Amino acid sequence: MGSIKRRQVGMLIVLVMTACGVSADAEGEILVSAAASLTDAFAAVETAFEEANPGTDVVLNLGSSSTLREQILEGAPADVFAPANTSNMDQVVEAGENSGEPEIFVTNLLQIAVPAGNPAGITGLADFANEELLIGLCAEEVPCGEFGREALANAGVTPSIDTNEPDVRALLTKVEAGEVDAGIVYVTDVISTECAVEGIEIPEEENVLAKYPIAALGGAPNPDGAAAFVEFVLSDEGQTILADFGFMTP
Amino acid sequence: MNHAAARRRRVGGPPALLVVLGGLGLALFAVPVLALVARIPWSRLPELLVGDVVGDALRISLVASLAATGISALLGVPLAWLLARVEFPGRSVVRGFVTLPLVLPPVVGGAALLFALGRTGLVGGPIYRATGFILPFSIWGVIVATTFVAMPFLVITLEGALRGMDVRYEGAAATLGAGRWTVMRRVTLPMVAPSLIAGLVLTWARALGEFGATITFAGNLQGRTQTLPLAVFVALESDRDAAVALSLIMVAVSLTVLIALRERWWHTL
Numbered sequence: 001m002g003s004i005k006r007r008q009v010g011m012l013i014v015l016v017m018t019a020c021g022v023s024a025d026a027e028g029e030i031l032v033s034a035a036a037s038l039t040d041a042f043a044a045v046e047t048a049f050e051e052a053n054p055g056t057d058v059v060l061n062l063g064s065s066s067t068l069r070e071q072i073l074e075g076a077p078a079d080v081f082a083p084a085n086t087s088n089m090d091q092v093v094e095a096g097e098n099s100g101e102p103e104i105f106v107t108n109l110l111q112i113a114v115p116a117g118n119p120a121g122i123t124g125l126a127d128f129a130n131e132e133l134l135i136g137l138c139a140e141e142v143p144c145g146e147f148g149r150e151a152l153a154n155a156g157v158t159p160s161i162d163t164n165e166p167d168v169r170a171l172l173t174k175v176e177a178g179e180v181d182a183g184i185v186y187v188t189d190v191i192s193t194e195c196a197v198e199g200i201e202i203p204e205e206e207n208v209l210a211k212y213p214i215a216a217l218g219g220a221p222n223p224d225g226a227a228a229f230v231e232f233v234l235s236d237e238g239q240t241i242l243a244d245f246g247f248m249t250p
Numbered sequence: 251m252n253h254a255a256a257r258r259r260r261v262g263g264p265p266a267l268l269v270v271l272g273g274l275g276l277a278l279f280a281v282p283v284l285a286l287v288a289r290i291p292w293s294r295l296p297e298l299l300v301g302d303v304v305g306d307a308l309r310i311s312l313v314a315s316l317a318a319t320g321i322s323a324l325l326g327v328p329l330a331w332l333l334a335r336v337e338f339p340g341r342s343v344v345r346g347f348v349t350l351p352l353v354l355p356p357v358v359g360g361a362a363l364l365f366a367l368g369r370t371g372l373v374g375g376p377i378y379r380a381t382g383f384i385l386p387f388s389i390w391g392v393i394v395a396t397t398f399v400a401m402p403f404l405v406i407t408l409e410g411a412l413r414g415m416d417v418r419y420e421g422a423a424a425t426l427g428a429g430r431w432t433v434m435r436r437v438t439l440p441m442v443a444p445s446l447i448a449g450l451v452l453t454w455a456r457a458l459g460e461f462g463a464t465i466t467f468a469g470n471l472q473g474r475t476q477t478l479p480l481a482v483f484v485a486l487e488s489d490r491d492a493a494v495a496l497s498l499i500m501v502a503v504s505l506t507v508l509i510a511l512r513e514r515w516w517h518t519l
Contacts, residue, residue, distance in 0.1 A: 066487035164469075166465060178368075
């Protein structure tokens with residue numbers, strides 16, 4: 001515990017030092033392509049960043065990490081990439097599209113989401129095999145779907161799936177509307193709905209830790225802005241905001 | 251007749267400006283399709299197109315788009331007739347409702363359908379409690395979503411034709427003793443047939459390409475609700491080659507049908 005704290009403090013000092021050098025220049029539009037699960041947290045980060053850096057305008061491009069990856073690989077302009085898993089970042093790095101080394105800035109755990117009041121009486125991942133229930137997952141091509149299937153495999157459950165949603169927010173919307181009885185989302189998603197959705201814990205031995213990397217992009221139209229935003233997200237202030245939304249410090 | 255011929259002679263060829271603008275318009279459509287074709291992974295094509303995903307998606311897409319066209323004909327023709335021929339208070343509001351799915355983002359339309367017809371929806375809730383029937387996550391959900399998005403094309407095309415039609419023919423038929431149904435069947439519908447067919451084709455084409463409302467309302471499950479556009483979207487997340495190959499099928503199916511129809515019946519337009 002102590003060593004982690006010391007490392008964080010060390011990192012902070014480095015960040016503050018570099019941030020002073022860079023963020024002085026940060027201005028203009030900064031296009032941030034971020035995972036759908038970061039929607040609310042990054043909106044708050046955006047506000048704080050713009051306050052700290054007058055003259056900047058952060059534009060969030062939110063979607064499934066793999067869609068964002070495709071956009072970047074196809075040459076869509078973006079300054080910063082923050083997907084919900086490392087494999088999408090790896091492909092961007094492989095293509096040489098990043099400028100800075102990617103850093104893990106937060107982690108997230110999975111949770112079962114059920115409509116308020118849990119009408120179907122879901123108790124755990126075992127219920128996902130029940131054909132009588134309407135079960136939603138994220139499509140296996142997107143991170144939350146990949147992790148959700150991993151958790152189900154850990155629990156030894158073969159799910160009876162009724163829909164594979166294109167991203168985590170789409171799944172959350174269907175849970176919130178009561179159209180599916182249960183889905184697997186991130187802890188932070190459940191928090192974001194402010195009780196419109198109930199979360200059921202997935203035991204640690206079955207759960208999967210999602211790691212979110214962030215990097216400035218090589219083709220960034222606004223490289224100074226990109227660097228400043230990445231530093232802000234990794235900074236103490238940025239981490240505090242992200243923690244408010246349930247994200248964990250790596 | 252002579253007048254028109256004379257004017258044509260005086261004008262000569264088509265004006266250069268129109269040719270340039272029209273050509274640009276064509277390029278906007280054609281270049282992306284050509285770019286798609288250029289991306290086709292020919293060597294992997296057989297491997298990509300053989301498989302359950304493609305077959306299932308093609309089947310669901312054809313069934314849903316044809317069903318949506320059928321339902322649109324059944325409900326849309328009367329609606330177009332009422333809008334064109336019957337004066338009633340709030341007609342412009344009704345017309346607005348009909349146009350709404352054209353301007354509404356399909357995803358919003360899908361969410362609205364969910365709130366109306368979903369298991370806990372305004373209408374869907376009571377139905378579910380009474381019968382246990384759930385519309386979303388089934389082929390019926392796909393059909394409802396595609397009909398919602400596609401039917402306006404039929405209603406608007408047909409209403410325009412009905413309003414532009416010379417009503418004296420209908421009057422003459424009625425004077426000669428034809429009943430209302432007979433007039434409708436023997437005079438009105440034959441006269442607007444080209445627009446009716448054009449409207450149905452547009453409806454079918456829109457239904458085939460529908461994505462947003464379908465994935466929002468009906469969900470996405472291979473073999474049950476996954477249409478070709480949904481399969482393309484999901485494939486795009488992992489294997490771009492597969493997505494391109496699937497798109498190729500969509501382009502091939504729709505171009506074949508549209509060109510064949512144009513040759514056979516649509517040339518009157």
